[in-house]
Amino acid sequence: MKRRFFSPWHIIFLFFGVVIYRLAVLQLFPDPRVESQSRRQYWSHIPVSTNRGMIYDRDGNAMAVSVPASSFFVDPAFWDSASAHQLKGIIPDPLIQTLSKPIPGRFIWLARKADLEVADRIRALNIKGVFEIEEKKRLYPGGSLLSHVLGFCDIDDRGLSGTELMWDKELFSPPGIRVLAKDSSGQMLEISRINHDYAPSPNEGGSVFLTIDSRIQFVVERRLEEAIREHGARWGSVVCMDPQNGEVISMASWPTFDPNIREDLKKPANILNNCIGRTYEPGSTFKPLILGVGLERGMVGPNESFNCPYRIKVADGHITEAGNSGFGKLTATEIISKSSNTGMAQIGIRIKPFDMYHALREWGFGKPSGIELPGSEDGLLASPEQWRGVVPSNIAIGQGLAVTPLQLTTAIAAIANGGHLVRPHVVSKVMDASGNTVYVEEKEHLRDVLSPQVARWLNRAMVETVLSGTGQGAAVPGISIAAKTGTAQVAERGQYLKGRWVSSFAGFWPSSNPRYVLHVVIGEPSKGKYYGGDVAAPAFRRILEDMMQIELFAEDQTGRMVF
Amino acid sequence: MRYGLEVPERSVSGSIRKICPYVVAITLCVFLLFTGLGVLRLYSFRLECRLNSVNRQIESYNNHRVLLKHELSTLLSPVRLFGFSKEELGMTYASNVRVLKVDGGYFANAAGQQEEVPLTKTGPEEEGWFYFFLERAMAGE
Numbered sequence: 001m002k003r004r005f006f007s008p009w010h011i012i013f014l015f016f017g018v019v020i021y022r023l024a025v026l027q028l029f030p031d032p033r034v035e036s037q038s039r040r041q042y043w044s045h046i047p048v049s050t051n052r053g054m055i056y057d058r059d060g061n062a063m064a065v066s067v068p069a070s071s072f073f074v075d076p077a078f079w080d081s082a083s084a085h086q087l088k089g090i091i092p093d094p095l096i097q098t099l100s101k102p103i104p105g106r107f108i109w110l111a112r113k114a115d116l117e118v119a120d121r122i123r124a125l126n127i128k129g130v131f132e133i134e135e136k137k138r139l140y141p142g143g144s145l146l147s148h149v150l151g152f153c154d155i156d157d158r159g160l161s162g163t164e165l166m167w168d169k170e171l172f173s174p175p176g177i178r179v180l181a182k183d184s185s186g187q188m189l190e191i192s193r194i195n196h197d198y199a200p201s202p203n204e205g206g207s208v209f210l211t212i213d214s215r216i217q218f219v220v221e222r223r224l225e226e227a228i229r230e231h232g233a234r235w236g237s238v239v240c241m242d243p244q245n246g247e248v249i250s251m252a253s254w255p256t257f258d259p260n261i262r263e264d265l266k267k268p269a270n271i272l273n274n275c276i277g278r279t280y281e282p283g284s285t286f287k288p289l290i291l292g293v294g295l296e297r298g299m300v301g302p303n304e305s306f307n308c309p310y311r312i313k314v315a316d317g318h319i320t321e322a323g324n325s326g327f328g329k330l331t332a333t334e335i336i337s338k339s340s341n342t343g344m345a346q347i348g349i350r351i352k353p354f355d356m357y358h359a360l361r362e363w364g365f366g367k368p369s370g371i372e373l374p375g376s377e378d379g380l381l382a383s384p385e386q387w388r389g390v391v392p393s394n395i396a397i398g399q400g401l402a403v404t405p406l407q408l409t410t411a412i413a414a415i416a417n418g419g420h421l422v423r424p425h426v427v428s429k430v431m432d433a434s435g436n437t438v439y440v441e442e443k444e445h446l447r448d449v450l451s452p453q454v455a456r457w458l459n460r461a462m463v464e465t466v467l468s469g470t471g472q473g474a475a476v477p478g479i480s481i482a483a484k485t486g487t488a489q490v491a492e493r494g495q496y497l498k499g500r501w502v503s504s505f506a507g508f509w510p511s512s513n514p515r516y517v518l519h520v521v522i523g524e525p526s527k528g529k530y531y532g533g534d535v536a537a538p539a540f541r542r543i544l545e546d547m548m549q550i551e552l553f554a555e556d557q558t559g560r561m562v563f
Numbered sequence: 564m565r566y567g568l569e570v571p572e573r574s575v576s577g578s579i580r581k582i583c584p585y586v587v588a589i590t591l592c593v594f595l596l597f598t599g600l601g602v603l604r605l606y607s608f609r610l611e612c613r614l615n616s617v618n619r620q621i622e623s624y625n626n627h628r629v630l631l632k633h634e635l636s637t638l639l640s641p642v643r644l645f646g647f648s649k650e651e652l653g654m655t656y657a658s659n660v661r662v663l664k665v666d667g668g669y670f671a672n673a674a675g676q677q678e679e680v681p682l683t684k685t686g687p688e689e690e691g692w693f694y695f696f697l698e699r700a701m702a703g704e
Contacts, residue, residue, distance in 0.1 A: 013586060013590075016590075020593060020597075023597075024597075027600070051625070051629060054632070061636055061639055062632050062633070062635070062636040063636070065629060065632055065633045065636065066629065067626075067629055067630055067633050068626040068629070068630070139633060141633055141636035141637040141640055142636070142640050142641075142642060143640075143642060145640065145641065145642060214640075214641055215641050217641070218641030218642060218645065219641075222645075545656075549656055
């Protein structure tokens with residue numbers, strides 16, 4: 001008897017078995033080509049900006065934040081060119097013309113990080129083919145306040161200047177990937193999908209804490225602009241520093257800009273930080289430093305007197321007084337307080353060029369200041385081999401070399417704190433995206449440039465300047481101020497220009513235990529007055545008075561009144 | 564009785580009965596597995612939607628927090644405060660301030676002992692001078 005092994009059911013089962021097997025293989029192990037094609041067809045990966053880290057002032061006020069903003073793009077696959085005219089008046093005309101023609105590709109920006117009003121108008125039109133995604137926009141709540149120190153970013157939130165550039169690595173948060181799926185009608189579905197191809201990025205960048213006091217910054221900027229307009233000046237700068245630890249409390253530059261307004265950024269003069277990026281001849285504000293060098297090296301006695309005529313011949317040139325007549329016999333203190341050029345020139349001749357050059361290098365001139373801001377100039381200090389003829393005397397009166405306002409402020413701070421040169425810094429702490437502190441300020445004592453005795457002597461001489469000398473315009477009742485005026489000519493192509501001056505005033509208070517060093521520079525006043533005592537000293541006084549008012553009524557962070 | 568074509572019914576039905584339950588069971592298992600797979604896929608979609616919803620909520624709260632920080636900074640901006648106090652409130656600088664210089668620190672603590680008051684945040688007092696403003700002057704007398 002023959003057994004029938006084969007059954008029609010076997011064929012059916014075999015068929016289904018094959019189908020199930022293929023189904024399983026297609027579902028569980030799809031062909032990579034099919035997978036990538038479906039991804040391309042149904043998913044769009046759009047890089048979008050995440051929260052850039054914030055920048056705070058010393059009291060924890062946010063000076064730079066990233067806020068949500070809407071961006072719009074067009075998918076040409078769903079776009080009708082005839083709809084372009086609806087966007088007239090909302091987006092630029094060249095873009096409308098582009099959209100009026102057939103567009104290649106699958107993505108074109110319509111409006112990036114649009115203002116609320118523009119976003120609402122585009123949304124209201126509800127045009128097919130226009131899609132919206134959320135990005136982050138960099139905003140500066142203070143407007144132009146502290147703009148040069150903060151800097152600004154590009155459209156993709158990369159820092160381009162100032163603190164934004166210097167600490168971009170910590171502030172920047174890599175763009176996230178937003179996955180957009182499309183249904184059959186072209187509607188976008190926003191789905192945040194964790195994709196193994198892309199590493200997840202943190203929600204925010206790090207944080208930078210500055211040493212700047214935004215209240216003092218405000219009064220400084222306001223008074224600087226006031227002085228600029230009053231005297232018709234071309235540029236100006238003010239630096240306020242704590243002489244004990246080098247913290248920069250305020251740094252203002254004019255002309256200024258608002259980083260929220262992109263058009264402001266087109267003018268290079270506006271975005272130049274004059275405090276660190278502009279060099280100028282310091283003039284008589286340099287005299288205390290030279291006298292300090294002379295006293296340290298024993299070239300000048302503290303009680304020595306000098307005959308100061310109106311004009312003296314030095315090598316191949318002449319040094320003349322700023323006024324119309326000579327001073328006669330002056331003590332070393334009076335040379336400072338009355339700002340005698342001929343007296344100072346005689347002191348300058350006594351110091352060997354080599355010694356003076358190296359002393360000035362030790363003071364920080366002709367080299368980087370070390371501040372954590374990009375675009376800092378080193379200044380110009382010729383090597384001693386080139387100091388021939390009248391050059392040493394010129395340098396003694398603050399001409400023939402170029403410094404930045406910050407360098408001079410740091411040098412005056414050394415006089416204020418007893419002879420210690422400290423590194424100026426504007427950042428107190430930096431934290432990365434994970435909350436770890438990656439940088440903490442340290443009071444960096446660079447070197448001793450003066451002995452305490454010489455520093456105290458210079459202190460008293462500068463107090464005399466305000467009490468009875470050229471700096472009386474800065475006197476404030478009840479406050480002992482030590483300061484020096486400066487009036488320097490502007491040099492161009494090796495020659496001093498007639499009628500162009502830089503007026504400056506540098507000082508500290510209270511002279512017994514200095515808390516603040518303030519340096520005001522007004523570049524090229526054009527309304528008649530140009531002496532430092534007439535132009536910069538009044539601005540110094542107004543800033544000091546405003547700072548006193550802030551201290552009078554302000555509370556520190558523990559709630560105590562600060563006197 | 565047909566010659567050559569007779570198939571022992573008993574053996575066929577027996578063998579079918581032996582094979583079919585296994586096949587049915589395997590088919591059922593495979594079907595259940597695929598059904599389970601489908602259910603898992605659907606459940607993962609549901610979880611993904613929930614995750615997206617939670618992520619959106621987190622993002623929304625983060626954005627709100629940032630907006631509040633921005634608003635706070637704008638409100639505390641010295642530019643705004645100065646403008647508001649001057650233009651809206653008519654405030655001016657205090658002009659009736661009197662300055663009194665007192666030698667040394669004379670603040671007493673609760674036990675009545677003399678307490679050394681530091682003059683400045685940055686360094687120790689050197690000459691014993693500090694300034695403070697009379698309360699009467701601040702009160703506007």
